[in-house]
Amino acid sequence: MTVAGRTSEAAPEGASEGASEAASGTAGTGRVVPRAGLLVGGVVLLVAVAVVSIGVGARPVSPTEVVRALLDYRGTDDHVIVRDVRAPRALLAIAVGAALAVAGALIQTLARNPLAEPGILGVTAGAGFAITLGSGLGFAAGQAGQLGCAIAGSVLAALLVAAVGRRSPLRLVLTGVALTAVLSGVALGMRLMLPDTFDVYRFWSVGSLAAREQAPLALPLAAIAVALLGALLLSRALNALALGETVAHTLGAGVGRVRAVALVLITVLSGAATAVAGPILFVGLIVPHLVRRPAAGSVPWLILHSMVLGPILLLVADMGSRVLLPTGEVPVAVVTAFLGGPMLIWAVRRYGAGSL
Numbered sequence: 001m002t003v004a005g006r007t008s009e010a011a012p013e014g015a016s017e018g019a020s021e022a023a024s025g026t027a028g029t030g031r032v033v034p035r036a037g038l039l040v041g042g043v044v045l046l047v048a049v050a051v052v053s054i055g056v057g058a059r060p061v062s063p064t065e066v067v068r069a070l071l072d073y074r075g076t077d078d079h080v081i082v083r084d085v086r087a088p089r090a091l092l093a094i095a096v097g098a099a100l101a102v103a104g105a106l107i108q109t110l111a112r113n114p115l116a117e118p119g120i121l122g123v124t125a126g127a128g129f130a131i132t133l134g135s136g137l138g139f140a141a142g143q144a145g146q147l148g149c150a151i152a153g154s155v156l157a158a159l160l161v162a163a164v165g166r167r168s169p170l171r172l173v174l175t176g177v178a179l180t181a182v183l184s185g186v187a188l189g190m191r192l193m194l195p196d197t198f199d200v201y202r203f204w205s206v207g208s209l210a211a212r213e214q215a216p217l218a219l220p221l222a223a224i225a226v227a228l229l230g231a232l233l234l235s236r237a238l239n240a241l242a243l244g245e246t247v248a249h250t251l252g253a254g255v256g257r258v259r260a261v262a263l264v265l266i267t268v269l270s271g272a273a274t275a276v277a278g279p280i281l282f283v284g285l286i287v288p289h290l291v292r293r294p295a296a297g298s299v300p301w302l303i304l305h306s307m308v309l310g311p312i313l314l315l316v317a318d319m320g321s322r323v324l325l326p327t328g329e330v331p332v333a334v335v336t337a338f339l340g341g342p343m344l345i346w347a348v349r350r351y352g353a354g355s356l
Helices: 015-024 029-055 063-071 077-111 123-137 143-165 169-193 195-205 218-241 245-250 255-277 283-295 299-323 332-351
Strands: none
Touching: 029 063, 029 077, 029 283, 029 299, 063 077, 077 169, 077 218, 077 255, 077 283, 077 299, 123 143, 123 169, 123 195, 123 255, 143 169, 143 195, 143 255, 169 195, 218 255, 218 299, 283 299, 283 332, 299 332
C-alpha cells in the first residue's frame, strides 16, 4: 500500500532537530513538561474511553456499574457481561491498538518515510497466506490453529523481507511490497480452488474484535507487552538513526544492530496484533502522524504517545462498530478504514505524491 519513494531523503518534519536534541540529552524543561502533561492526560482519557467502551453494546451498562463490576464483582447479569465479555474485549483493543500504533511509529522511523505502515513488511500477507495454507492442510480449523498459523506466517514473511532488503530502507520496503503481492496472489488462487479454505479465511480476514476475546490470548498479549517494552528501550538509539546512517555512525550507534532489533519488534507487534484481530489497517499510519507534533521529533516520546493514542483510537472505532448498524456489528477494520482514508489523503498532500 505504501512505497518509500522518499526513504533516502530527510526524516519527517521535526525529526532532525528533535532527534539530535533527545540524543544529546539536552531537551529543555519547557518542552518536556508539555509532553509529559499530554501523556498523562492521554492515559486518563484512555481509562475513561475504556470504561465507556465496556458499557456500550446491545445491553448498555452505565460507567458506574462498569467500575463496580470491575472492582466489586457481584455476579449480576451486567457484571457477568462486563467481566467475561466486554472487559477482555477492551483489553484486546488496548493491546492491538498499542501494538499497531507503535509498529507504525517504528517502521516510519526506520524507513524514514512518513507514509510507511506495518503492512509493508509483508506481515499481513504472510499471516493470510499461512492461514490459507493451514486451513487447506487442516491445521487452522479452530481459533487456536488460526492464531498459530497467523503468527508463524507473519514471522516467516518478515524474516524473508529482512533477509532480502536489509541493506537499505528503500530495498526493505520494495521487498515487502513485492512479497505481499506474491503471497496475496497465491493465497487468493488457493481460496478460489478450495471453498472450505475460503470459509475459514473469511472469518479471519475481516479485522474485528468481536468474539476474538474468547481465543487463547495469553501468549500473543505477553509478546505484545514484551515488544512494547523493547520498543521503549530501543527508542533512544532510533533517535540517532532518524538523522540518517552517516550521522548515526558518527554518534556511535550500531546501525545494523538497531535496524535488526527494530525489525524484530515490528514483526512481533504487527504479527501478534494481526494474528489475534485480523488485518486492521491505518492505525499504524494514522497514530504516528497525530502524535508527531506533541512528541516534538523525539522517538521515545513518539512511541510513548503512540502507545496511548493507538488504544484510544481503536476503542473509539470499536464503539462505533457496535452502534453504526441497528442489526449487528460493523467490523472495526471498516471503521478504521473510514477514518484512515481522509488521513492518508492528507498525508499524501502534505508530504507529496513522491512518498508513495
